[in-house]
Amino acid sequence: MRFLFILLLSFICLSCTYSKNNRKDLAEYVPENALAVIKSSNLDGLKNSIKNNSFLFEVSKSFNYLSLEEKLENINYLNPKGEVLICLFKDENDSLQYSLITKFNSEIFKSDSLPNYTEETLTFKTKSITKSKIKNNISYSALIDSTFYISSSQKAVEKAFLKNSYKIPNAYNSLDKDSPFSVYLNSNYLNNETVFFADSLSLKNFSSYYATDIDVTQDAILINGITTVKDSTKSLINVFKNTIPQENQIKNIAPSNCDGFLSLTFDSFNTFNENLKKHKQTDTLQITTLFQDVIEVGVIYEDNNRSIVLNSTDVIATGDALISSRNKKNEFREVEIYEFNTPQIFENTFSPFILTKNTTLYCILDNFFVFSNNIETLQNIIASYQNKTTLATTTYYKYTEAKLSKASSLLQIVNATSLKSILNKNENDATNFNLNKYEANGLQFVYDNNFAHLHAVIQKQKNKVQENSITELLNIKLDKAILTQPQFVKNHITNQKEIIVQDINNNLYLISNKGKILWKKTLKGPILGKVEQIDIYKNGRLQLTFSTPNRIYVIDRNGNDVGPFPLKFNDDITQPLSVFDYDKKKDYRLLVTQGKNILMYNTQGKIVNGFNFTKANDNIIAQPKHFRIGRKDYIAFKTKNKLYILDRRGKTRVTPKVQETYSNNSLYLYKNNFTTTTTSGNLYSVDAKGNVTEQPLNLNENHFIDASSKTLVTLSENLLTIKNKTTELDFGEYTTCKFFYLNDKIYISVTDLQAHKIYLFDSQSKLLKNFPVYGNSSIDLDNIDSNKNLEFVTKGESNSIIVYQLN
Template sequence: MAKANTFNHTESKLESLSLLFPKDEMLICFSNGENDSLQYSIITKYHKNLFKRDSLSNYIEETITYKNKSIIKSKLNNNTFYSTVIDSMFFASSSKKIVDDAFLNSDTTIELEKIYNTISKDKSLSIIIESENKFIKSFFIEDSISFNNFSNYLAIDTDISQDEILINGITKAKDSSKSLINIFKNNIPQENQIQNITPSNSDGFMSFTFSDYNLFKTNLKKFNRKDSIVSSTLFDNITEVGVIYEDEKHAVILNSIDVIATKDALLSELSTIDSYRQIDIFNFSEPDLFSNTFFPLITSNNATKYCVLDNFFVFADNLEMLQNIIANYQNKTTLSEQSYFKDIKENLSDESSLLTIVNPSILKTILNKNLQDNSNYNLNKYNASALQFIYDTNFAHVNGIIKKAKTRGYQNSISEVFNIKLDADLLNQPQFVTNHITKQKEIVVQDVNNRLYLISNKGKVLWKKQLQGAVIGNIEQIDIYKNGRLQLAFATPNRVYVIDRNGKDVAPFPAKFNDKITQPLSVFDYDKKKNYRLLITQGKNVLMYDVKAKIVNGFTFKSANKNILTQPNHFRMSGKDYLTFKTEDKLYILDRTGKNRVIPKTSNRFSNQSVYLYKNKFTTTTQNGNLVTIDTRGNTSIQNLRLSNDHHLQTTSKTLVTLTDNKLGIKNRTIELDFGNYTHPKIFYLNDKIYVSVTDLQSQKIHLYDSQAKPIVNFPVYGNSLIDLDNVDKDRNLEFVTKGDSNSIILYQMN
């Protein structure tokens, strides 16, 4: 705050404090003078060494008399102030009139004295604020809630340290209908839960609770001086109402203790207008219901849509805001999950009548609104600040905290970078490809109309291209001109495409095939010299082409004994190349020319799982779930892994992962997942760490584990397909992409 204009102005005004050396507590009072100028008064116990000014060359004083009482007029630099001693109390003020009035012996109001007696004597700073002041406008986002109509007095004790300000105290209003705090009278504060649905990327929220809605409504009616308030059964089973703020947008939240009854109250509002992540979004025909019922706590009157998330009923006008709330709730990236919120929650009560949580930009807005200041001070590290009121008999407890977030506040969270909709439903799962110009990642995906999209890591669609058929398997990247520029290479059932980064075909591709291509395109670069070989599988046959779309005559393999079940793979060990694929009863291990390099010494009935190189052995599975390993001499070993017929396998050179039914095996550890419909597992090796992902398509949850089979923090998250995991930009955080709704893709970031 030291950079704030208001702070600097006040510090200058209080320059006279440098002359005082009190032994007791000191009161500093602020008031409005002429032309709304700031006036101050100082009260403390007098002692002979209190006022030290002898050594100050820029200090001038003179003694004046008022009603036979001595008053010292002092000037320090450009600041003039007046002081006197009354009954052993030292009194000073920037206003002579205030010092004159101090001799009038006016009694302190009983109410103010009671408030003063509540403050703590051992705190570094205590503050009493009267409602009818011109300095404090409001503590809330809503301008409709002013301090002037909120309460009569606020008395708080503060603990101030380098990284936080803690506030505890009380606020009290006279027993009348003129103060907003009294609308909570005779209601028991309930547990605040709006943070459990507030997105972490929102500006904040306000929550108010009640144990008896009818009593609350009666109190609010008196405050608003209305003969009646709109009656609605929608609020009969509600104990908490909240507002979530996002830029200029608002969402109203109802927390229900009887979801069925609250849904019944909305039976006439079941016109579905959209669906997002399998959550129906309905039209709402009473957009001004909440502002008419809860003014001035709620002023928004445009709640035209709503959805239901467990016990929360969410109303808003903006569809994207509703989708953002749904996404963060399902992803568990709400405010309540953030460590910086958990830090400040330790200083708050679980139950309160009124609670507001704001982010740094809103905190700055509120401060500037009160201080009438537009200074450019930095609050960016104060991720969440809170103020709560807990009504008790005829006053309310006040707790507040402004705290700088610790660095760990951002660690381990998962945030949604973007969620974009395509022109049609997705045909396959999105994957990352490399932008050779920026060295960052972009996303390719195809829709059901066979349009291929290239999308930047910021969510911008760079181009769309119509293809003849569906892409088979993953898209590869090659440098066909050996100049550092990368192209996309892949197969559809009757084409092999090579496409540059602008979405243009690279001649002589696409290459057309009459017979159907049955496995993904395999790209081999034997010597890492960009002399690419493109392997095309058609039933029993494997054809090898060069980048000019010409058959490579040196590859002599003609035909397998049966239809090939797996994409051809290339491995290199001890300077030798091995090409592998299999049929249902034969595993082929060939050399570059297509001749047998290794002949397994036993035959098996093979599954459709790929062939991997695991611990320097060719590894795959049989139809009945046994693990088959073959060394370079053809020696075969079979291990019973107790896998079902419907199983999945993937390995790296040292890590073996299996999935059978709901059991995920990582190395020698097994995780029992909830029953569901799971994709095959994928292994990622990034930043010297193994990650294993699997997605339950039934519950739409993405799971992620490390090499020790321990779940990654904050997973599972929402998703509808396999993921691709990588670092897509220049920061250190990993991102992953997945299918969201049927026509959308989601990019997440792991913080």
């Protein structure tokens, strides 16, 4: 199994028994022959990130990936909590095996509902091992102290019982404990797997151990970590020992249409040369004055052609070293092209980095000396340099460069074609990967004291945004169909927005504005209405609060319940949780509706003394709301035929002089009146003295309304009215109209579920440019990131969330 596809997994299986051991750190259970360890603090988030990343989606088509996914299928039935290690290793038959290591929890595996599941108990030196079979996949598991260990290899489980002297190398300890996804790689157990364009370079001969933290978003993979060596002379990375990395400059001469480049830098060629000599174990390295003032050497890739570039600090001295090769061959745009009579010097000096032998031409461009075997290639480099159309000028290279260190010992940049070629080197069978927008992917090593920093970027080029256009930023797929309308919530650390949504299995997800699933939490029932945010400790840290039919939840931003919540109820909660903060002092009141009854709680989960409302005349049909007019507070709600307007203590503050038969629409404070609609389609308003005004709006029975203090919006069949201006929409199945006030502008949205179209209007009832767009739910509209553009979130396919940006 090839390395690149070993890291791109899917996940894992189940069952357990008990044994006693003193090991506490999960790393102590890692098999000695593990070639890769995938560490995750959020396995569900990792799986969904892999599923939603466009690059990994392409990789998932490969034969190697599919084979690995099939082997790991049993892991999908596990429910680990906390840190998980997935170890990949070869058995004595050179077959790839896996082990998963995590702390045991009572819900880690439930076999009750699994089809075609069988198990038996095996014995190893008085210890019990469970052999499990799901469909045709067999796994072996045991509980060792408080650690759950499961593997495709029985022998691996048996060895896990035995505490041996093996200690995982120190590189592993550099991994970030809080990273959702990290990879440790022991290249000593690899074959010829590579991430380099050059066939002569492999992970195994380059360094021994790689430890990286990996950030996976929808369109990018960012890798940061270190690499260390086992044998200082055998690993190629050590040729940079005792040298200082320089700023990579080949970007300034590599044409924007090339396939990529490799850049090596050092402050002293002599030191680098001596290190390379030790690595090759030879005394016959060629010494030449050509490289004495060179601080960077590299290769530009263009189809099958290779151009070698020297970046010199002393152009005159380097030029003098070429005095014997000044036979002019050609001229292009006033740049002279010379013959080069010792082309083998580059392979002799810089192999295995450079194996090019036939660079028989060269030219000089400022401080760059460029050698090639093809005159057209040199002409392309000259033209690009003069026209300033090099890689360094492109937006996609700048975007990649921003995520890398400025100076590095080794830097490789490859475009989509080269990236595909590298992937296919690691494949048993070539796969036709579609990587057209991956224009600048970077791999970088920065040598330090006996180790090197490692950085890599694999990212998709974003389309150029046009003014007034609508861009699809994210399309996030979940494991199950979506139950609730996705909405934005505030991240109190960044002051940006994240997404909260629930699936049909009642799993609640918090998703970053980059599309990363931060956590998944199983709830006892579906969420009623909107998720609210409160600051329960009055310290600026926000919690999520909401109700399900039998619970009130308060959850922190890490997905943990905040005590004493959740509160449990025997009778059903029938309306969304109402959250009141009367004086804006964060003394929250949580109002729970149960049929005819209303209960008020504080943030300690206690009933609020002094709120004495007993019972409504019938079931409450809309979520209770809090309004303030002047210095007075009002709590308003309604049944089918009675509107209640109370004070803080639950006593009647306003009695409408006329009651009506009310629609199920919410209550609003519109023009300082308590406003709703009747079943007959009239606008019903009550002032603070109880005076009633009814205005015929000719709304049908199943109409919708939304309102602010000055703006009323109604939707009746296909007629959308905003401030008395009516727009006739196509006939369809519409969601409620929604009102947004952002950046001193009014926006009104509505979605046709039948035609899968989202409409967004301004306050003048004018449809915004480029609408309607695709969607299958109401939207939430806000500014979710650091730029000025607004974004909105909606449901896409049954199990996907779409985030659009208004440009």
